[in-house]
Amino acid sequence: xxxxxxxxxxxxxxxxxxxxxxxxxxxxxxxxxxxxxxxxxxxxxxxxxxxxxxxxxxxxxxxxxxxxxxxxxxxxxxxxxxxxxxxxxxxxxxxxxxxxxxxxxxxxxxxxxxxxxxxxxxxxxxxxxxxxxxxxxxxxxxxxxxxxxxxxxxxxxxxxxxxxxxxxxxxxxxxxxxxxxxxxxxxxxxxxxxxxxxxxxxxxxxxx
Amino acid sequence: xxxxxxxxxxxxxxxxxxxxxxxxxxxxxxxxxxxxxxxxxxxxxxxxxxxxxxxxxxxxxxxxxxxxxxxxxxxxxxxxxxxxxxxxxxxxxxxxxxxxxxxxxxxxxxxxxxxxxxxxxxxxxxxxxxxxxxxxxxxxxxxxxxxxxxxxxxxxxxxxxxxxxxxxxxxxxxxxxxxxxxxxxxxxxxxxxxxxxxxxxxxxxxxx
Amino acid sequence: xxxxxxxxxxxxxxxxxxxxxxxxxxxxxxxxxxxxxxxxxxxxxxxxxxxxxxxxxxxxxxxxxxxxxxxxxxxxxxxxxxxxxxxxxxxxxxxxxxxxxxxxxxxxxxxxxxxxxxxxxxxxxxxxxxxxxxxxxxxxxxxxxxxxxxxxxxxxxxxxxxxxxxxxxxxxxxxxxxxxxxxxxxxxxxxxxxxxxxxxxxxxxxxx
Amino acid sequence: xxxxxxxxxxxxxxxxxxxxxxxxxxxxxxxxxxxxxxxxxxxxxxxxxxxxxxxxxxxxxxxxxxxxxxxxxxxxxxxxxxxxxxxxxxxxxxxxxxxxxxxxxxxxxxxxxxxxxxxxxxxxxxxxxxxxxxxxxxxxxxxxxxxxxxxxxxxxxxxxxxxxxxxxxxxxxxxxxxxxxxxxxxxxxxxxxxxxxxxxxxxxxxxx
DNA sequence: CATGAATGAGACTTCATTCAT
DNA sequence: GATGAATGAAGTCTCATTCAT
Numbered sequence: 001x002x003x004x005x006x007x008x009x010x011x012x013x014x015x016x017x018x019x020x021x022x023x024x025x026x027x028x029x030x031x032x033x034x035x036x037x038x039x040x041x042x043x044x045x046x047x048x049x050x051x052x053x054x055x056x057x058x059x060x061x062x063x064x065x066x067x068x069x070x071x072x073x074x075x076x077x078x079x080x081x082x083x084x085x086x087x088x089x090x091x092x093x094x095x096x097x098x099x100x101x102x103x104x105x106x107x108x109x110x111x112x113x114x115x116x117x118x119x120x121x122x123x124x125x126x127x128x129x130x131x132x133x134x135x136x137x138x139x140x141x142x143x144x145x146x147x148x149x150x151x152x153x154x155x156x157x158x159x160x161x162x163x164x165x166x167x168x169x170x171x172x173x174x175x176x177x178x179x180x181x182x183x184x185x186x187x188x189x190x191x192x193x194x195x196x197x198x199x200x201x202x203x204x205x206x207x208x
Numbered sequence: 209x210x211x212x213x214x215x216x217x218x219x220x221x222x223x224x225x226x227x228x229x230x231x232x233x234x235x236x237x238x239x240x241x242x243x244x245x246x247x248x249x250x251x252x253x254x255x256x257x258x259x260x261x262x263x264x265x266x267x268x269x270x271x272x273x274x275x276x277x278x279x280x281x282x283x284x285x286x287x288x289x290x291x292x293x294x295x296x297x298x299x300x301x302x303x304x305x306x307x308x309x310x311x312x313x314x315x316x317x318x319x320x321x322x323x324x325x326x327x328x329x330x331x332x333x334x335x336x337x338x339x340x341x342x343x344x345x346x347x348x349x350x351x352x353x354x355x356x357x358x359x360x361x362x363x364x365x366x367x368x369x370x371x372x373x374x375x376x377x378x379x380x381x382x383x384x385x386x387x388x389x390x391x392x393x394x395x396x397x398x399x400x401x402x403x404x405x406x407x408x409x410x411x412x413x414x415x416x
Numbered sequence: 417x418x419x420x421x422x423x424x425x426x427x428x429x430x431x432x433x434x435x436x437x438x439x440x441x442x443x444x445x446x447x448x449x450x451x452x453x454x455x456x457x458x459x460x461x462x463x464x465x466x467x468x469x470x471x472x473x474x475x476x477x478x479x480x481x482x483x484x485x486x487x488x489x490x491x492x493x494x495x496x497x498x499x500x501x502x503x504x505x506x507x508x509x510x511x512x513x514x515x516x517x518x519x520x521x522x523x524x525x526x527x528x529x530x531x532x533x534x535x536x537x538x539x540x541x542x543x544x545x546x547x548x549x550x551x552x553x554x555x556x557x558x559x560x561x562x563x564x565x566x567x568x569x570x571x572x573x574x575x576x577x578x579x580x581x582x583x584x585x586x587x588x589x590x591x592x593x594x595x596x597x598x599x600x601x602x603x604x605x606x607x608x609x610x611x612x613x614x615x616x617x618x619x620x621x622x623x624x
Numbered sequence: 625x626x627x628x629x630x631x632x633x634x635x636x637x638x639x640x641x642x643x644x645x646x647x648x649x650x651x652x653x654x655x656x657x658x659x660x661x662x663x664x665x666x667x668x669x670x671x672x673x674x675x676x677x678x679x680x681x682x683x684x685x686x687x688x689x690x691x692x693x694x695x696x697x698x699x700x701x702x703x704x705x706x707x708x709x710x711x712x713x714x715x716x717x718x719x720x721x722x723x724x725x726x727x728x729x730x731x732x733x734x735x736x737x738x739x740x741x742x743x744x745x746x747x748x749x750x751x752x753x754x755x756x757x758x759x760x761x762x763x764x765x766x767x768x769x770x771x772x773x774x775x776x777x778x779x780x781x782x783x784x785x786x787x788x789x790x791x792x793x794x795x796x797x798x799x800x801x802x803x804x805x806x807x808x809x810x811x812x813x814x815x816x817x818x819x820x821x822x823x824x825x826x827x828x829x830x831x832x
Numbered sequence: 833c834a835t836g837a838a839t840g841a842g843a844c845t846t847c848a849t850t851c852a853t
Numbered sequence: 854g855a856t857g858a859a860t861g862a863a864g865t866c867t868c869a870t871t872c873a874t
Contacts (some may be wrong), residue, residue: 007836024232024316027868038835043870101316108313108371115378122379146379149396152369160364163316163371170323171330172356188357188386195403202398214859235843246860251845253858421854438733440648443847454856459849517732524729524787525646531794538795564796565812571791572784577776577785579732584740587746588772604773609821630838651864662839667866669837835874843867853856 001160007045009035011059021100023053023106053106054113059119060096060103067092072128078136079198084156085132086189093162094182104163126151136197143199157189185197215253217243219267222260227306231261231314236321261314262321268304268311275300280336286344287406293340294366294397301370302390312371334359344405351407358405365397422459425451427475430468435514439522450511469522470529476512476519477537483508488544492572494552495614502574502605509578510598520579540623542567552613559615573605631669633659636675636682640694643722647677647730677730678737684727685745686721689715696752703761703822709756710782717786718806728787750775759822767823774821781813 004012013035017026028049032039046052071085093100107114129151136142161168161176168174173183196199212220221243225234226227236257240247254260279293301308315322337359344350369376376382383389402408420428429451433442444465448455462468487501510584523530545567552558560601577584577592591597615623628636637659641650652673656663670676695709708785717724731738760766785792785800792798799805818824 019874020318022230022232024230025317026276028870039869040835040871041833044834049869077384105313105316108309108374110228110234110374114374118375122375146392148226148382149392151380152376152382152393153365153396153400155372155375156364156366156368157361158364159368159372161360162340164363166316166318167326167330170326171334172359173300174360178245184354184357185360188361192361192400195408196400200403207336236845237843246848248845248860250860252860257844436702438646442648444849445847455848456850456856457854460855465848496648497818519731521729524725524790526644526790527650530790534791534794538791562808564798565808567796568785568798568809569781569812569816571788572780572782573758573777574780575784575788577782580779580783581807582734582738583742583746583779584776586742587750587777590772592778593797599706600773601776604777608777608816608820611824612816616819652866653864664839664866664868665837668839673865837872837874839869839871841868841870844865846864847862848860849862850860851858853858 003121006035006037006041009037010042010045010052011055015056015099015102016104016135018056019102020054023102045170050113051164055104056099057113057117060099061117064089064092065124068125068128072131077141078132079141079193080137080199081132082136083190085128086154086193087186089158090182090186090189093158094176097162097165097177100162101165104159129154131177133197140199142197153192153196154189157192161185214243214245214249217245218260218284219263221305223264223310225362226261226264226314227310231310233291236260258321264307265314265321265325268307269325272300273329273332276333276336280339285349286340286347287349287401289340290344290401290405291398293336294362294401295299295394296416297366298390298394298397301366305370305373305385308370308372312367337362337401341405348407353405356363361400361404365400369393422451422453422457426458426461426468427471431472431518432513434469434472434522435518436506436525439518440597444468466529472515473519473522473529473533476515476529477533480505480508481537484541484544484605488547493557494548494555495557496546498552498609498613499606502555502570502609503602505574506598506605510592512594513578513581513593516578517581520575545570549613556612556615561613569608570605573608577601630659630661630665632662634666634669634676635679639680639723639726642677642680642730643726647726667717674737680723681727681737681741681827684723684802688713688716689745689748692749692752696755701765702756702763703765703817705756706817706821707814708759710750710778710817711810712831713782714806714810714813717782721789721801723784724786725789728783753778757821764823766821769821777811777816777820781816785809 010031013031014026017030017034020026021030028039028042031052032042042049042052046055067088068085071081071088074081074084076084107117130147133142133145133147133150137144137147161174161181166174168176212281218239220236221239221352225238225242228234229238236250239260241249250257250260254263257333275296276293279289279296282289282292284292315325341350341353341355341358345352345355369382373384375386426447426620429447430442430497433450436442437446444455444458447468448458458465458468483504484501485495487504490500492500498516523533546563549558549561549563549566553560553563577590577597581592584592634655637655638650641654641658644650645654652663652666655676656666664674666676670679691712693711695705698705698708698753700708731741740826754771757766757769757771757774761768785798785805789800792800
């Protein structure tokens with residue numbers, strides 16, 4: 001069996017601890033301790049703690065956006081595409097709950113790196129969302145709506161159970177890591193898409 | 209003019225900095241510097257940095273829950289009550305955007321204090337939400353639904369623009385602190401209540 | 417009933433805490449807290465923590481030396497006088513065990529104040545001891561001996577149970593504050609005086 | 625020449641300063657300064673100031689008790705054994721006067737660590753003393769006596785010149801670090817053993 | 833590739849003291 | 854005579870990083 005590499009051990013430990021205690025609340029000693037490697041390796045491999053954080057950002061956003069783009073390029077109706085996108089994101093986040101939570105939290109703090117992420121990854125993400133919404137409205141599948149405000153809602157729905165996983169578990173007793181959650185929650189978002197984003201029959205019938 | 213007290217100056221500075229850089233990313237020197245007071249005052253008044261954090265938690269949640277309870281006791285239909293509650297929360301959060309963001313972020317990190325908040329304030333909040341949803345379902349104003357999953361969505365919608373205010377501003381160019389935002393976003397949540405939470409006519413007509 | 421004065425409350429608290437935790441290990445807040453007075457009073461009455469310490473030194477040594485001098489002036493044989501002195505010192509120390517312990521410990525640390533105490537009080541004490549020993553030797557009540565070395569022994573015997581009261585209680589289960597201890601221990605020192613300091617019959621008989 | 629290790633330099637400096645100014649009166653900056661090393665090394669090697677203190681305790685008591693046990697296991701008469709023990713202890717203390725003084729003083733302050741020392745090292749020490757005294761009494765070499773009270777006296781004699789070395793030097797002009805002192809003072813304690821602890825001929829002749 | 837020693841910077845806290853009241 | 858606010862200094866400790874090995 002291949003032993004886990006020092007590098008990977010560090011990343012794994014870092015994600016776990018950044019998730020639990022936040023970036024600033026975690027020391028590289030904690031990380032090295034959990035990963036059972038020497039502290040100096042963190043500087044060696046990632047050029048310091050900051051570098052390790054940036055690596056985590058990259059790890060998350062590179063895959064995340066690749067996923068988005070892949071779905072975006074598929075040819076299907078806007079409604080279908082939006083649903084697929086949502087499935088995809090929830091699936092990705094369910095697979096990486098710790099990384100997701102910590103990134104969603106950390107992205108909340110203003111810093112040079114975060115600004116760069118905003119202006120690259122998040123702008124791309126917005127582009128994709130916007131395109132879908134615009135096409136949907138144009139094709140009369142979607143209700144006329146402020147796309148920005150719809151994105152706010154969508155992102156709220158998509159991130160809530162992950163960033164506040166602690167609340168969801170402790171207070172609502174809903175377990176995000178169970179498969180049941182994923183299916184059920186996707187249904188809920190699909191309903192939101194159908195009832196809030198799309199034109200429903202009632203409204204349709206009003207239009208002459 | 210009344211001079212601002214040392215104590216209040218500290219709280220104000222703390223909220224601003226905790227919001228910007230996170231609790232762990234902020235030093236008491238930063239806080240004391242911004243508040244233009246001596247560092248030792250933080251220990252003097254709040255029994256240390258941790259105490260200052262706890263004071264902020266209390267400051268936020270005490271008012272927040274008082275608000276919720278006030279609305280909860282009003283006598284009106286569940287739909288009305290839910291709308292009023294949402295208005296109330298958004299108004300409160302708009303008035304205290306920095307405090308809100310930092311609390312929403314910090315509550316994400318597991319710690320003894322956060323567990324206590326979960327088991328007091330958040331449990332009360334859930335109780336209020338649950339009561340309203342149950343009454344709404346009972347009275348056939350609301351669709352039959354999993355209340356927990358509805359709360360997840362609602363809280364996602366309510367918190368998103370505040371916790372991710374940076375994203376909302378920089379990427380979507382929506383300005384949370386403008387009055388326009390509040391009116392517009394409330395409309396959106398009302399729509400969610402109407403289209404997703406409530407029984408709409410279509411469904412009603414199906415029921416014999 | 418007369419209420420205990422602020423001043424006295426401070427002294428009492430200080431002695432107790434200096435005894436327990438040492439001078440440097442005690443903060444004036446601790447003292448003020450125990451005495452239930454405001455911290456500023458310590459500076460007010462004693463001109464700071466250092467002043468309070470010096471007051472304690474004085475309180476101990478003034479009475480101590482007065483006692484010694486009183487006994488010294490009595491007219492009786494050197495052996496009797498030495499015994500009386502010992503009784504007196506042990507009685508004094510038994511009455512003020514906390515003060516005694518803390519002074520005996522603190523006097524161990526080199527500082528300006530301690531040097532002054534050495535050169536006043538301790539020099540006087542030595543004078544008294546020396547006089548008695550010299551007279552005793554001269555009168556052939558005492559064995560010929562090095563007075564300095566005898567004083568070392570005597571002071572060791574006199575201070576041990578007080579400075580190491582903790583050890584005496586915990587390890588040897590001898591209770592210094594009981595009246596039995598005082599009687600018993602005085603007997604022991606009297607025996608030391610009789611068997612070690614004095615010329616005993618055997619030796620006497622050798623001398624022609 | 626072998627360079628002194630950082631670790632050893634710290635210990636040496638600590639002993640010197642703890643001796644001079646007491647544990648609480650010494651700052652780690654002082655220690656690091658004297659040892660000419662970085663302050664952080666103290667936490668690095670000893671896990672904080674408290675850890676350094678505990679190391680000093682161990683350093684003293686481990687050797688001390690090893691010595692005692694070694695002597696204890698020799699086969700000779702109780703009187704001889706007691707004398708050897710005393711020689712041994714005085715020699716050890718003369719070799720480490722600073723460490724001895726500071727330990728004897730610090731052990732005077734109640735704390736968790738001190739309690740542990742009492743219940744391990746001091747209990748062992750008492751056991752050894754007690755065994756010797758019991759055997760001595762049994763064999764009629766020693767006078768019938770309260771062993772606890774004899775131990776108090778013995779320990780008083782053994783520790784006095786070290787814990788109060790400052791007094792001994794300044795007031796009595798006896799120099800503990802000279803070889804003459806050691807020989808002379810041992811004689812004195814031997815006399816105490818002979819005249820106070822042992823049965824002397826006079827008393828022997830009384831017993832039928 | 834990996835380690836342990838060592839460091840300088842900076843964080844939090846406590847302390848003794850002062851001052852206006 | 855007594856108090857509570859406020860402070861500057863100092864103390865301990867942790868942190869991220871570097872370097873020789």
